[in-house]
Amino acid sequence: MIFKRDMQSFEASIAYARQQDEQDELRGFRNEFFFPQYNGKDAIYFCGNSLGLQPKGVQAAIEQELADWRQVAVEGYWKAKNPWLFYHQQFSKTLGNIVGAKETEVSVMNTLTVNLHLMMTSFYRPTETRYKILVEKGAFPSDQYAVETQARHHGLNPDSTIVEISPRTGESILRTEDILQIINEQNTSIALILLGGIHYYTGQLMDMQSITTAAHKVGAIAGFDLAHVVGNVPLKLHEWEVDFAVWCSYKYLNGGPGAVGGAFVHEKHASDKNYPRFGGWWGTEESTRFRMEKGFIPKAEASGWQQSTAQVFNMVALKASLELFNAAGINRLREKSIRLTNYLEFLLEQIKGIDLEIITPKNCNERGAQLSLLFKEKGKEIHQRMTEAGIVVDWREPGVIRVSPAPMYNSYEDVFHFYEIVEKIASKRF
Known part of the structure; x- marks a missing residue:
């Protein structure tokens, strides 16, 4: 599926996500951070709005x-x-x-x-x-x-x-x-x-x-x-x-x-x-x-x-x-953040069988990296299933899961794998 938003073309495929990562001039900054591990792999860490990851340069500093x-x-x-x-x-x-x-x-x-x-x-x-x-x-x-x-x-x-x-x-x-x-x-x-x-x-x-x-x-x-x-x-x-x-x-x-x-x-x-x-x-x-x-x-x-x-x-x-x-530049980070968050929104809109509402403004100029997902039912259960699948996001009462792909260290592939897992949860395949 191909979709255009704000002059951006999106595809719900891993090939597309990887292509976007290859073209990302900021992709190297991901290697400057430690990720929590899940089954021997980097967790999908979308919780930088609560606590950012540790830069690898901290220990030497x-x-x-x-x-x-x-x-x-x-x-x-x-x-x-x-x-x-x-x-x-x-x-x-x-x-x-x-x-x-x-x-x-x-x-x-x-x-x-x-x-x-x-x-x-x-x-x-x-x-x-x-x-x-x-x-x-x-x-x-x-x-x-x-x-x-x-x-x-x-x-x-x-x-x-x-x-x-x-x-x-x-x-x-x-x-x-x-x-x-x-x-x-x-x-x-x-x-x-x-x-x-x-x-x-x-x-x-x-x-x-x-x-x-x-x-x-x-x-x-x-x-x-x-x-x-x-x-x-x-x-x-x-x-x-x-x-x-x-x-x-x-x-x-x-x-x-x-x-x-x-x-x-x-x-x-x-x-x-x-x-x-x-x-x-x-x-x-x-x-x-x-x-x-x-x-x-x-x-x-x-x-x-x-x-x-x-x-x-x-x-x-x-x-x-x-x-x-200082090396990445806040404006370049913002440009990537808008693309990442728009892609996340696009993918979430493809998911059926789950009562999900994105309460964050749709206009990218009225939001940052965070999307707040309001679940009308079973929100805590869904959050727990995300955690069990290696996703790190946070729950805020009374019913929101906050998802925040940080452009300094998150990738399009992170976003796509998040979508895959949520889609499996929605279809009861996870």
Whole structure:
């Protein structure tokens, strides 16, 4: 069967999949990662939206820091191959390219939720009339908890402070026009708009540029949780004038479990040393840090929000991965991702005998690498059968299997074998 979508011709055959892999200029990056094994072969790993695979360069990177710690101890802050005093700075250029920011607007530090609280401390400053926080209904729990407790911290009732945006009845995804309408309706009461750049459950990519513009028109701050976006979809945070954003590094960035998080602060805020924030030692200038003086004077950049000593061993895997991102290029990865995900969608549409709905937007410009498969019945059983067949995907209540072929290390053949297995499950041949 041959099918055309968005000027792409697809075939449901292993020969076609292998041909596409042979033509893929990024195919060599697959060999830079370790795959979990199933019956002596690489598992079909479509779970990079939850935890990315380990780059093979991680071990050598860790051994380098161990060697420096062993050989020069505390002097590693200045004499290590990658001096620890400036360790975080080596990420700025590549991360800036990935999120569309100046090097001074990004920083690796802490973890996502810690960074979210730090950003809200600076950017959520409610008044008697402007105090509401606009979020999407069903946001990732950590975001919900952060917003709820921030409201309580200011003595506010979360029920009257938090405005949740819901999809229309019978729909799974949010319409941009509905988000903009609510912003305009709430106008002078909104202090902060905080949305997931990609919704973790549905896989919907938000129109961050339009939302930011609308937020600023009514005098509100625009912030985003980019956990499912960074390393997945190219961004233009500086150009869009997003106020702040936070992310984790263990999903598409392959930084390892619990890896260091990241933050973006637009230069219009970051360059203002008087902008309110919680201060910490590592947020000061390196040249004056060891004077041990009173009086917090932050760096005039995003790293002015840093708190403590760089988490070197929690940054090492990210360093190894970003070297691969720098070589591959986020735009080339995005192009391949669109093709892979479109092919996966095409193949899933060929399967009969299973009540499956793809709730992720069909428009490839409104999604990243993830397709969320809603099973009306037997979803957990199907997920278990996938696991038994060597497929690694994840289940999210109340009824979705998230499938995410990562372009850095997944192939068309992976996608085709996934389809074969699901088709066998549907036809009860597995």
